[in-house]
Amino acid sequence: xxxxxxxxxxxxxxxxxxxxxxxxxxxxxxxxxxxxxxxxxxxxxxxxxxxxxxxxxxxxxxxxxxxxxxxxxxxxxxxxxxxxxxxxxxxxxxxxxxxxxxxxxxxxxxxxxxxxxxxxxxxxxxxxxxxxxxxxxxxxxxxxxxxxxxxxxxxxxxxxxxxxxxxxxxxxxxxxxxxxxxxxxxxxxxxxxxxxxxxxxxxxxxxxxxxxxxxxxxxxxxxxxxxxxxxxxxxxxxxxxxxx
Amino acid sequence: xxxxxxxxxxxxxxxxxxxxxxxxxxxxxxxxxxxxxxxxxxxxxxxxxxxxxxxxxxxxxxxxxxxxxxxxxxxxxxxxxxxxxxxxxxxxxxxxxxxxxxxxxxxxxxxxxxxxxxxxxxxxxxxxxxxxxxxxxxxxxxxxxxxxxxxxxxxxxxxxxxxxxxxxxxxxxxxxxxxxxxxxxxxxxxxxxxxxxxxxxxxxxxxxxxxxxxxxxxxxxxxxxx
Amino acid sequence: xxxxxxxxxxxxxxxxxxxxxxxxxxxxxxxxxxxxxxxxxxxxxxxxxxxxxxxxxxxxxxxxxxxxxxxxxxxxxxxxxxxxxxxxxxxxxxxxxxxxxxxxxxxxxxxxxxxxxxxxxxxxxxxxxxxxxxxxxxxxxxxxxxxxxxxxxxxxxxxxxxxxxxxxxxxxxxxxxxxxxxxxxxxxxxxxxxxxxxxxxxxxxxxxxxxxxxxxxxxxx
Numbered sequence: 001x002x003x004x005x006x007x008x009x010x011x012x013x014x015x016x017x018x019x020x021x022x023x024x025x026x027x028x029x030x031x032x033x034x035x036x037x038x039x040x041x042x043x044x045x046x047x048x049x050x051x052x053x054x055x056x057x058x059x060x061x062x063x064x065x066x067x068x069x070x071x072x073x074x075x076x077x078x079x080x081x082x083x084x085x086x087x088x089x090x091x092x093x094x095x096x097x098x099x100x101x102x103x104x105x106x107x108x109x110x111x112x113x114x115x116x117x118x119x120x121x122x123x124x125x126x127x128x129x130x131x132x133x134x135x136x137x138x139x140x141x142x143x144x145x146x147x148x149x150x151x152x153x154x155x156x157x158x159x160x161x162x163x164x165x166x167x168x169x170x171x172x173x174x175x176x177x178x179x180x181x182x183x184x185x186x187x188x189x190x191x192x193x194x195x196x197x198x199x200x201x202x203x204x205x206x207x208x209x210x211x212x213x214x215x216x217x218x219x220x221x222x223x224x225x226x227x228x229x230x231x232x233x234x235x236x237x238x239x240x241x242x243x244x
Numbered sequence: 245x246x247x248x249x250x251x252x253x254x255x256x257x258x259x260x261x262x263x264x265x266x267x268x269x270x271x272x273x274x275x276x277x278x279x280x281x282x283x284x285x286x287x288x289x290x291x292x293x294x295x296x297x298x299x300x301x302x303x304x305x306x307x308x309x310x311x312x313x314x315x316x317x318x319x320x321x322x323x324x325x326x327x328x329x330x331x332x333x334x335x336x337x338x339x340x341x342x343x344x345x346x347x348x349x350x351x352x353x354x355x356x357x358x359x360x361x362x363x364x365x366x367x368x369x370x371x372x373x374x375x376x377x378x379x380x381x382x383x384x385x386x387x388x389x390x391x392x393x394x395x396x397x398x399x400x401x402x403x404x405x406x407x408x409x410x411x412x413x414x415x416x417x418x419x420x421x422x423x424x425x426x427x428x429x430x431x432x433x434x435x436x437x438x439x440x441x442x443x444x445x446x447x448x449x450x451x452x453x454x455x456x457x458x459x460x461x462x463x464x465x466x467x468x469x470x
Numbered sequence: 471x472x473x474x475x476x477x478x479x480x481x482x483x484x485x486x487x488x489x490x491x492x493x494x495x496x497x498x499x500x501x502x503x504x505x506x507x508x509x510x511x512x513x514x515x516x517x518x519x520x521x522x523x524x525x526x527x528x529x530x531x532x533x534x535x536x537x538x539x540x541x542x543x544x545x546x547x548x549x550x551x552x553x554x555x556x557x558x559x560x561x562x563x564x565x566x567x568x569x570x571x572x573x574x575x576x577x578x579x580x581x582x583x584x585x586x587x588x589x590x591x592x593x594x595x596x597x598x599x600x601x602x603x604x605x606x607x608x609x610x611x612x613x614x615x616x617x618x619x620x621x622x623x624x625x626x627x628x629x630x631x632x633x634x635x636x637x638x639x640x641x642x643x644x645x646x647x648x649x650x651x652x653x654x655x656x657x658x659x660x661x662x663x664x665x666x667x668x669x670x671x672x673x674x675x676x677x678x679x680x681x682x683x684x685x686x687x688x689x690x691x
Contacts, residue, residue: 118344144342158523159560162547163573164624174576181562181572188606189558196339199302203332204404205356208324215351215364284639285609335637389509416637419509419665445639 007046009117009125011224015042016110018235023106026242029095032102035238039109048112056150057108064104072097119144124216134207141197145190152189156182247408247439248272248295253309255287255294264290266462268309272441274407277434279442279453281467286459288443292410294318295441297326313408328357331401332410335417337393341385346377346396349385353404364403371399374436375429391422398429409433411442415449427452471535472496473628473659474520479529481515489515490683492529499628499659501690504670506663507680514555516680517630517663521552551621555632557613560620561605566597569605569620587623595619595649611642618649629653629660635669647672 019042022035043050054061077092114122119140126136160182161167170178248270255265264287272278282288293299297318300307311318313329334340343349350371354364372378375395380388385396394414401409411430415423430452434440442453447469450456456467474497482488489512497503497520505513518524519531522538531538533546554560563569570588575581592598595615600608605616614634621629635643643666650660650673664670670677671691679686 118348120344120348141342144344155559156562158543159554160562161543162521162523162552163560163562163620164544164547165573165576166542166544170576171578177572178576184562184564185559188561192558192606193339196334196336197342199298200334200340201342201352202302202323203296203298203327204353204400205324205327206352208327208356209358211358212355213358213361213364214355215361215368216348217361283641284611284637391509413637421508447640 006117007227008218008220008224009114009121010129010218011220011228012046012113012117013122013125014228015231016113018231019106019110022235022238023103023110025239027099028242029098029102031238031242032099032106036102036105036109039106043109043112046113046116048109048116050109050112053108053112053115064101068097068100071100120216121218124214124218127214128218133212137206145193149186149190152186153182156185159185245274246271247274247276247314248441249310249312249315250295251310253294253307253311255290255299255305255307255309257305263462265294268459268463270457270464272408272439274439275434275437277430277440277442277452277454279444279450279456279467280459280464281443281445281447281450281456281469282459284445287462288445288459289412291459292332292412292441292443296330296332296410297321297323298332301326324357327353327404327406329406330408330410331404331406332412333394333398333401333414335413337385337390337397337417340397340400341393344384345382346372346385346399347381349396350400350403353400357404367403367405371402374402374432375399376425389419389422391418391425394418394422394426395429398426402433407439409438409440411440411444413444414442415444415446423449473499473534475530475532476516476519477530477532479519479526479531481519481524481527483515488683493683493685495678495685495688497661501659501676502654502674503661504664504674504677505661505680506665506667506670506677507686508665511680512683513663513680514632517552517632517661520661521550521630522546523552547626548624549626550628550630551618551624551626553617553621553629553631553634555636557610557617558606560617561613564604565602566592566605566608566616567601569616570623573623591619591623610637611639611645614638614642614646615649622653627658629658630663631660632663633665634662635664635666643669 019035019039023032026032026035072089072093075090075093075096077090079090080094081089117125123133123136123140126139127133157167165178167178250268250270253265253268254263256263268291280288280291290299293303294307294311295313295318299305300319301323307319313321313326318326341349343352347368350368351364354367359367368381372381375398377392377395377399380392380396385393388396398414415426418426427449430440430442434452442449444450450467457464458467458469476493476495479490479493480488481490505516507513515524519526519538520533522531522533522541522543525531525539533541533550538546561569563572567588570591571584574584574587592601595618597612597616597619600612605613608616634646638646647669654660654673662670662674674691676688676690678688
């Protein structure tokens, strides 16, 4: 059974690999911006749920901006903004920060492209590419359970506050023990679930044999080949331009 | 014919002093619908784990006595072979279902057993029909109600096409409506000749069975608590 | 003034998926309320709105005359105890003793005082033999008792219990009922969210049935 109206997940993997390669290998800011824009366009074309992704990683974005700022402060070069003889911002620093932000943007946008395929088809794509199926399944399970973690962290915070703890006014000394208390239910919950799930999977024959058949079979269409070809071609072009 | 034969079973978990099961014996006939009840912690789930080989193959414990499926000792069989004869469904649907569509979930078991694609397609249809969930074939199991998820868990195990089905407190976390649907499925499977052992602490769920036993003080006896 | 007031509340989890529209309800402390209905009816959502865990999209939820949007959760928690359907969601410590005492420890209470309070609860809830056990490895019935004991450490005046009978056999349900009666006699008000009609009929004085986001009936025994 094939899933129609959607590109083969392997094609999407190729696109993501191309974009990530460009994101890492290219240093020129103008080119990086173009690649970031391209990633955004690609993600929108795949109708990746960008709004939801943004909401989920909002806190991560703050952290990234902070890292970018730190990078720029600690990079030496031609000063842009100084205070009392000490250069707070330098040209190189700002350049570094922007590079970092653009690279992160590329990674995030391209990651959302993978999210448009179901975990089962991603597993199948990897398996048809000869990755051992148990590794592919483990990876997919991780992907499936990770988003739940965010929900569970929120529930844990709510529950601990309901016990009467004002999380905003804890003395530093107690903060560390607070975190360990907070993570206990998450850790134990996850471990227990993982154990139960692995037993259920094993009782349904998981890893009974070295191979397994698949009801889902992926077949490349002409469109897939076309897109993969163009992705690799465009990547090559960008790389050449970047090294000239 | 005795499909499950247990003689003089003694069992305790590794770090405990007391034996949980003390000389337990049980014979289950082909096609029988057996219910086992008892207080929480009495060992009913442990007993099911022993029947399908989870103990000692996956979980550890000290086990003595005979546990046979179709005449073969469970401890001498590999899980992969046991899984073709016994299927087990647990209490929490979220710890059994993990794939993005119902179809993927039901196909998972047969795929592991290297069943050919066409046959898998047929098994999916049969399993969905047995639990009356055909219209949900491409649905994401996470969007289903608890009762529906359990039906999918049952369907996924049915696709293994085992002769024996073990149901471990499958209705504990389900509302009335869901329970009705599950009970109806169990009765249908019984009519089709499936050998089933249901474990449940709720007496209301036991009336479907041909025979009801109570696990108390480590042994099974006829249930008289109606 | 009612203890909990739900005034013209709208609630939706995501845009377009409305759970309640224009829901109004008044709850008094001296009533023992059963909140019933099928899965997906909104009863758990309602319980969470009452405890301030969720805030209404429109309208107001007042608890002890204050808008839940204006009270920090930890303050609500001192007066209204909330019990999740899955007790594991609210266990944080590695031993039963610590589970009962860690909140006071973080707040800097005296150890002797904490010990006194914890032992009281251990006694009352028959948890003495489990002092050093991990909360996560207890049986369902024991987890239930521990969760209630832990919530009661703050001496709240009201309890909201979400499906407390899940996974309990008849004997344990009877034990839970006895416990709830004892608490009721101490003046603690409660709302029990449950689909177990037979259980709630034995203790509740008011029965609210919700289906598809609407109150279908609201009767007093």
